Amino acid sequence: MTxxxxxxxxxxxxxxxxxxxxxEAFESLGVRVATPAWDDPxxxxxxxxxxxxxxxxDYMDRLEAFMAWIDACAARTxxxxxxxxxxxxxxxxxxxGLEAAGVPIVPTHFAEPGDDPMGCLGPFxxxxxxxxxxxxxxxxxxxxxxxxxxxxxxAAALAHLAGLLQAGRSALLQPYLTRVDVAGETAMVHIDGxxxxxxxxxxxxxxxxxxxxxxxxxxxxxxxxPAADELALAGAACRHLAALEPLYLRVDLIRGDDGSPVVxxxxxxxxxxxxxxxxxxxxxxxxxxxxxxxx
Ligand SMILES: Nc1ncnc2c1ncn2[C@@H]1O[C@H](COP(=O)(O)OP(=O)(O)O)[C@@H](O)[C@H]1O
Ligand SMILES: [Mg+2]
Numbered sequence: 001m002t003x004x005x006x007x008x009x010x011x012x013x014x015x016x017x018x019x020x021x022x023x024e025a026f027e028s029l030g031v032r033v034a035t036p037a038w039d040d041p042x043x044x045x046x047x048x049x050x051x052x053x054x055x056x057x058d059y060m061d062r063l064e065a066f067m068a069w070i071d072a073c074a075a076r077t078x079x080x081x082x083x084x085x086x087x088x089x090x091x092x093x094x095x096x097g098l099e100a101a102g103v104p105i106v107p108t109h110f111a112e113p114g115d116d117p118m119g120c121l122g123p124f125x126x127x128x129x130x131x132x133x134x135x136x137x138x139x140x141x142x143x144x145x146x147x148x149x150x151x152x153x154x155a156a157a158l159a160h161l162a163g164l165l166q167a168g169r170s171a172l173l174q175p176y177l178t179r180v181d182v183a184g185e186t187a188m189v190h191i192d193g194x195x196x197x198x199x200x201x202x203x204x205x206x207x208x209x210x211x212x213x214x215x216x217x218x219x220x221x222x223x224x225x226p227a228a229d230e231l232a233l234a235g236a237a238c239r240h241l242a243a244l245e246p247l248y249l250r251v252d253l254i255r256g257d258d259g260s261p262v263v264x265x266x267x268x269x270x271x272x273x274x275x276x277x278x279x280x281x282x283x284x285x286x287x288x289x290x291x292x293x294x295x
Pocket of ligand 1: 106134136140141142143144146174175176177178180185202203204205252254264265
């Protein structure tokens with residue numbers, strides 16, 4: 001009997017809304033599933049035909065241990081997505097590769113550890129067209145340490161940026177794209193390179209950014225029928241990665257000030273896949289994984 005590990009973490013097990021549907025989908029295909037935590041030392045990963053990263057959401061504070069586990073797990077079973085994709089997705093510098101390939105992204109300026117914070121922030125604000133901007137870490141998830149500032153709050157933004165850089169973290173400076181306040185963000189889930197379903201996510205950053213206490217900021221989700229220009233952009237982002245064959249890929253888009261969509265981020269490590277909003281989507285992922293491992 002084929003067996004698959006749907007990998008989670010202790011803190012997330014009950015928060016993962018995709019998990020029940022995915023368990024059901026695999027079981028109805030005759031697969032035995034387990035839902036181990038990635039950092040459980042008792043787990044024998046070689047006992048599984050495949051491991052699927054699902055809700056390993058506590059790794060941000062233990063990144064080295066997580067990446068070591070990724071390699072160790074991939075050496076013992078088929079891991080999805082594979083380590084090369086996970087490594088590439090970790091750091092939002094990958095946005096530079098998308099942009100270089102002609103895929104529109106949120107206009108982004110990168111600040112690096114060692115850079116003078118004011119030397120980065122000053123010219124960025126001088127060039128800014130709107131009155132609000134975002135400072136967020138290059139390695140981060142769940143909106144943690146992402147903050148929204150008004151140009152009048154230069155001192156607070158500077159403190160936030162300096163804190164990130166001093167901690168050895170690269171940071172992104174972006175205009176706050178205000179259309180997200182009304183239209184929200186569109187997350188487009190792709191399975192084996194094919195668009196599956198999309199959701200609308202409400203805006204997450206409050207003005208003056210209080211920061212996120214838990215694993216991720218609370219999110220307002222609803223079903224969304226993507227527009228033609230969103231499908232086209234997500235398709236372009238997928239083609240950019242096609243050679244690496246992601247089993248699952250979520251493309252998150254928001255609309256820029258001129259109304260056209262731009263890529264906010266790509267998720268191919270442990271994204272919420274919003275199965276409850278995409279009828280049949282959990283079954284599509286389960287079948288795609290089984291095809292990959294020839295089961
Ligand atoms: N430039 C931006 N303009 C508007 N909203 C933004 C911008 N950058 C981030 N956000 C908001 O912050 C959230 C988290 O940022 P994101 O880039 O998705 O990082 P992550 O999800 O990895 O923490 C987004 O879902 C969005 O609501
Ligand atoms: Mg996000």
